[in-house]
Amino acid sequence: MKERACIYCGTTEDLSVSDIIPDALTNAKIRNPNVCRVAHNNKFSDMFEDKIIKSMALITNELDIKSSKGKKYASYPARITIDETEYAENISSDVELFSGKRIISTEDGKRKLGPMEEIRKFKEATDKNITIVDVNQIEIEKRVTLKLDVFFSNEMHRLMAKIAYEWYCLHNNITDRLDDFDSIIDFITTGNGSDPVELISNKEVYARFEQLSDFGSHTILSYIGLDDSVNIIVSFFGIAMYNIRLLPHPIDQCKYNAVYQMVTIDAKREQFCFYSMADLYKNLKTAFRKVCDLGGMDVIAPKNMDDTSLQLQMMYVNCYKMFQNDLMCVMEPTPQVLALLEQRMLNTLQTSALTVRGLKRFVKEHKEYLNTGLGLNPNGSNKKSIFMFYILFLVGKSEGTWQGLENVNDFIKETFGTDTINVSDELSKQLLLEMLETEGYFETIKAGAVAIENWKYE
Numbered sequence: 318m319k320e321r322a323c324i325y326c327g328t329t330e331d332l333s334v335s336d337i338i339p340d341a342l343t344n345a346k347i348r349n350p351n352v353c354r355v356a357h358n359n360k361f362s363d364m365f366e367d368k369i370i371k372s373m374a375l376i377t378n379e380l381d382i383k384s385s386k387g388k389k390y391a392s393y394p395a396r397i398t399i400d401e402t403e404y405a406e407n408i409s410s411d412v413e414l415f416s417g418k419r420i421i422s423t424e425d426g427k428r429k430l431g432p433m434e435e436i437r438k439f440k441e442a443t444d445k446n447i448t449i450v451d452v453n454q455i456e457i458e459k460r461v462t463l464k465l466d467v468f469f470s471n472e473m474h475r476l477m478a479k480i481a482y483e484w485y486c487l488h489n490n491i492t493d494r495l496d497d498f499d500s501i502i503d504f505i506t507t508g509n510g511s512d513p514v515e516l517i518s519n520k521e522v523y524a525r526f527e528q529l530s531d532f533g534s535h536t537i538l539s540y541i542g543l544d545d546s547v548n549i550i551v552s553f554f555g556i557a558m559y560n561i562r563l564l565p566h567p568i569d570q571c572k573y574n575a576v577y578q579m580v581t582i583d584a585k586r587e588q589f590c591f592y593s594m595a596d597l598y599k600n601l602k603t604a605f606r607k608v609c610d611l612g613g614m615d616v617i618a619p620k621n622m623d624d625t626s627l628q629l630q631m632m633y634v635n636c637y638k639m640f641q642n643d644l645m646c647v648m649e650p651t652p653q654v655l656a657l658l659e660q661r662m663l664n665t666l667q668t669s670a671l672t673v674r675g676l677k678r679f680v681k682e683h684k685e686y687l688n689t690g691l692g693l694n695p696n697g698s699n700k701k702s703i704f705m706f707y708i709l710f711l712v713g714k715s716e717g718t719w720q721g722l723e724n725v726n727d728f729i730k731e732t733f734g735t736d737t738i739n740v741s742d743e744l745s746k747q748l749l750l751e752m753l754e755t756e757g758y759f760e761t762i763k764a765g766a767v768a769i770e771n772w773k774y775e
């Protein structure tokens with residue numbers, strides 16, 4: 318038998334480990350070790366991955382995902398209105414705007430904002446054309462443009478094809494290039510040839526996935542189409558879902574065709590791997606036992622209560638017909654699909670999912686500010702940041718009895734009835750007011766920050 322070789326070109330030389338989903342787009346690594354280093358690992362970055370990573374910066378930033386190679390979170394272009402003037406900046410966090418010696422500019426370069434001592438260094442600066450703004454008292458509005466065309470770009474399609482192909486090979490122990498995959502290999506490596514990737518537009522499919530996927534996670538699964546083709550579905554951050562037609566028919570070397578994997582923003586994974594839908598179904602039937610008879614109706618319960626994949630298997634079974642028949646795939650943007658993507662993107666940006674990583678990042682980025690003792694801006698309108706301050710406030714108020722995220726999550730579930738919260742304007746105002754009206758609230762927030770610094774990662 319031949320030794321391990323690159324699944325794209327068959328070389329046995331200089332193999333490397335490929336991140337199936339690029340490292341900058343997920344905190345959980347899934348890797349394929351059979352990809353040659355230069356031609357089919359490194360070069361993909363320039364060919365298509367970098368463009369997608371850049372255009373997803375706003376999302377990865379909000380979800381606290383960053384490349385393990387880089388120190389900073391990705392930055393994205395934003396328009397910031399301060400005191401009725403609009404500034405254009407690349408930012409990676411809101412506090413960064415006023416930290417250090419940073420100076421920001423309007424698009425025409427005519428107005429600048431920064432610390433007084435830095436502004437005075439401009440030779441044009443005079444007492445007459447400098448105005449003082451107290452950034453802790455005024456409203457700061459941030460606007461970003463959502464660019465949706467990237468979801469239909471050739472680069473995105475190549476990335477989806479790459480994820481599908483490397484993932485399927487990994488789960489089927491394919492360790493060499495097979496001719497059966499000629500077509501998709503050609504598309505991934507050149508961007509030409511027949512494009513096997515389509516965007517799923519059926520809202521029902523998105524809704525079903527949302528029920529069982531963690532917020533901001535990626536899901537990959539395989540299924541066999543009605544025409545006997547092998548297909549992969551990729552749910553990209555839960556924002557866009559794609560169907561990738563991998564093979565016209567199953568092949569002998571690839572036995573696993575009912576495979577599912579979800580990777581979450583806090584690096585957890587859920588997965589199952591079966592030969593076929595029939596095989597999965599057989600397993601599912603034996604996974605439950607009859608508990609009692611309720612007036613002629615069997616009441617059943619899982620034999621292994623710890624098997625969290627059972628729920629996912631049931632979802633897979635229930636959705637199988639929809640995968641085969643009703644994904645409503647599109648190649649070109651339509652107004653309906655654009656509206657769907659925009660809605661999902663906004664939802665992702667406005668939802669606050671709490672992770673230890675995210676909290677620690679928030680504390681780190683606000684440390685300088687917390688030490689100023691200035692207090693919260695009563696006119697602040699950044700809902701996410703108010704919500705995070707509120708969590709710090711709660712942790713501080715617990716006086717050391719809350720020792721991790723479970724305590725926060727329990728409280729949130731009890732108070733709001735859900736795991737993830739879409740912070741509305743009204744709720745945000747209410748939380749801000751509650752803090753401002755509490756005596757010594759800023760000290761409480763600081764105590765919460767110190768506590769969170771000492772929390773352990775899950």
Ligand SMILES: [Zn+2]
Binds near residue numbers: 325326
């Ligand atoms: Zn290669």
